[in-house]
Amino acid sequence: MESFEQMGLSQNILSALKAMKFDKPTEVQGTAIPEILNGRDVYVRSKTGTGKTAAFLIPIMQQARPGRDPAALVVVPTRELALQIDGVAKKLAANTRLHITTVYGGVSLNPQIDSLEAGTDLLIGTPGRIIDLIERGAARLEEVRFLVLDEADMMLDMGFIDDIEYILRSVPAERQTMLFSATSRKEILDIADKHMRNPYHLSIGPDDELVVTTIKHTYTIVPNTKKVSALLSYLKARTGESSKSIIFARTQMAASALYEALSDFGMKPLLLHGGMTQARREKTMRQFKTEKSGIMIATNVAARGLDISNITDIINFDVPDDPIVYIHRVGRSARMGKDGRAFTIFSTDQVRELKNIEYYSNIKMEREHVDTEEFGNVSFGKYFQRSRGRGAGDERYGNRRSAGHDRQSSGGREGYRRSGYHDGRQPRRNYGRR
């Protein structure tokens, strides 16, 4: 549909949309909202930054009635994403009497329990904390009529599936189930079919085009010992223009070490990973969101769903373990038709990964010349040592007791465990050898 008015939405919601400056529905909204309003289960695939959040929140807001226990439950993989969706939901509900509670780990349970007790219509959260609250009897899900899994393929992936099955068993069978993501996998569709009634598969855009076309993809191949130098010269080349970048590292340790390295070279990066205290994570996000330019070093905890305005560059200091992760990482830039740049540093033994990303994502990456001589061999090991030296207890790195990423992963690698591929295609060679 071409307009929100045509969808028969209430005045409350239409005026909220006006205040948000959502003049007309995006393509995914125009297609998905009427289906959801018709009561269909949906599995929606639409590229990063195309407005999927409002596509599920608008029909929920339209249909939920104020009550005591939640009528809708939105499950998301990370705390940052839970908070972000909370923000959008509150704007959309501004003129309604609907109450929203958002729950995630790493913070005290009591305010969340109080908020649920006071009456909640929409519950948003990460799986671990939702289950905790169910077990404490604080989250009562008997009234849930709408269930959303945002970043569905990740939520139904191996690391999360047990938690999601538990949550699915805790909500009524008589409900509407909605899955959203920019990517999908055949195996996930099988699981989805098991939990959904005659789902409507909605795929926006060509099936073989998963990546936003307004991103320019470049790369360099350097020996391992030159990765930091390559990063430094890329950053140096980009500092003239005002750039706002996320640099992705593979593990919490690597992210912390990179933080040390860039600080040593006079930069003032921000750091985000799942081993940090929740207070620190939220502070980092607030800072990065308000900055016009700057650098945030992050693990995959920032790879999915985050909508931060005007990110110009996504830098893969470490190659993602899975091409799907590449798609989501680069999708933090180039949102809603904007331009973006993605730069990936491959080590000389990773040429196969490069081919795999190009093949799976159906993109062409262009080799970019970076000068690795200017900064020489920067010893990354030294920075690893230094960050390990700080480690637990240092606010920046968090402490082990709160090592909180809500059950979603163990060890230092965050957020992703590979299982098959979106359309059954298999990678030419296995990943995860390291």
Ligand code: ADP
């Ligand atoms: P996705 O979940 O598909 O990655 P988001 O829901 O995070 O995308 O939305 C991406 C951006 O687009 C957000 O900044 C959001 O405010 C904006 N947006 C969404 N819908 C509209 C609309 N109809 N009109 C204008 N901007 C919109």
Ligand code: MG
């Ligand atoms: Mg999203």
